[in-house]
Amino acid sequence: MNPPDPECITDQLWNRGGGGVAVGKCISLKLALKYSLWLPRVESVTSDRADIRDKELGFFLDIAPIPIVILHDPQRRVSKETRRCLKKQTTDHVCRGITDGGKILQETFIDSYDPSVLRRVQYMLYKIKWSNSKRPWQSCCHSTRMEHAEIHFIEDVFQEQRSDPSVHCSITWYMSWSPCGDCCKQIRDFLKEQPNVNLIIYVARIYWHKEEINRQGLRSLMNVGVSIRVMDLPVYSYCWRTFVDDEDKYEDDYWPRHFAPWIMLYSLELQSILQNTPSCLEISTDENQTPIFSLCVEDDQQKRALTSANP
Structure with missing residues (x-):
């Protein structure tokens, strides 16, 4: 089930007798919210800023760096500007860390594409090249x-840039997280409808790499001709030169050499996924919630299968 439109959520919620304002840190549902779960029957959601009760309404909650704001606020306890900004961050795909010219900010790129940390927001740098055009379209x-x-x-970017459907199109994505299983299905459907499109995907990390639906999804993309690779050092340098905002940028500002161990680990894990062998990457956290990565190879057969990864 897909999440409903945010306006629909708030209208239903408040028309059932709501008052109130914003959902901040929902303590009683902390674990559930961590995984962005649907909550089909909610008796009470209590935060430091609101108490909302509804016995039947299912709605989508998500913990994020900023509070989730109920956009419809009849008592005006949240300013109009705040509601507007938060609504924008719910629906706008270019509002955080991206310039008006379609470039990603330096600090956003460095933070979001560092494979040694597990950031929540997924970024995509993309290049579209039509065979009848000399210059590619690049943005993020x-x-x-x-x-x-x-x-x-x-659904949006490609349709806006699309020209003659008979013209061959080459698309390259540079993603901070690999596609999830559900997105893989929609990508396959898209490619089936667009036989003249060729897709290459580079990823900094693999999204929930032990979940079978995600592993199957990546294999299914490979089976329809999509090239999936882990970003290596030359790719990081290319993205830095091509997609990062030029203001005050110097080549010495960014040197991702320390990414090499994580590039190797994710490359081996991607290889295990595409070869349909058991996962070899373990990710845990220490007491400070710092990710800890380790390589776990079960037997000689898996070891032999992984030697072809050659990250």
Whole structure:
């Protein structure tokens, strides 16, 4: 089930007798919200800023760096400007860390594409090259609470840039997270409808790499001709030169050499996924919630299968 439109959520919620204002840190549902779960029957959601009760309404909650604001606020306890900004961050794919010229900010790129940390927001840098055009179209976008970046690209970006459907088109994505299983299905459907499109995907990390639906999704993309690779050092340098905002930028500002161990680990894990062998990457956290990565190879057969990864 897809999340409903945010306006629909708030209208239903408040028309059932709501008052109130914003959902901030929902303590009683902290674990559930961590995984962005649907909550089909909610008796009470209590935060430090609101108490909302509804016995039947299912709605989507998501913990994020900023509070989730109920956009419809009849008592005006949240300013109009705040509601407007928060609504924008719910639906706008280019509002965080992206310039008006379609470039990603330096600090956003460095933070979001560092494979040694697990950032929440998914960014996509993309290049579209039509065979009848000399110059490619290059820009970037990010996920929102309602939609992953891949779906935004398929349903909005590509349709806006599309020319003659008979003309061959080459698309390259540079993604901070690999597509999830559901997005993989929609990507396959998109490619089936667009036989003249060729897609290459580079990823900094693999999204929930042990979930079988995500592993199957990546294999299914490979089976329809999509090239999926982990970003290596030359790719990071290319993205830095091509997609990062030029203001005050110097080549010495960015040197991702320390990414090499994580590039190797994710490359081995991607290889295990595409070869349909058991996962070899373990990710845990220490007491400070710092990610800890380790390589776990079960037997000689898996070891032999992984030697072809050659990250």
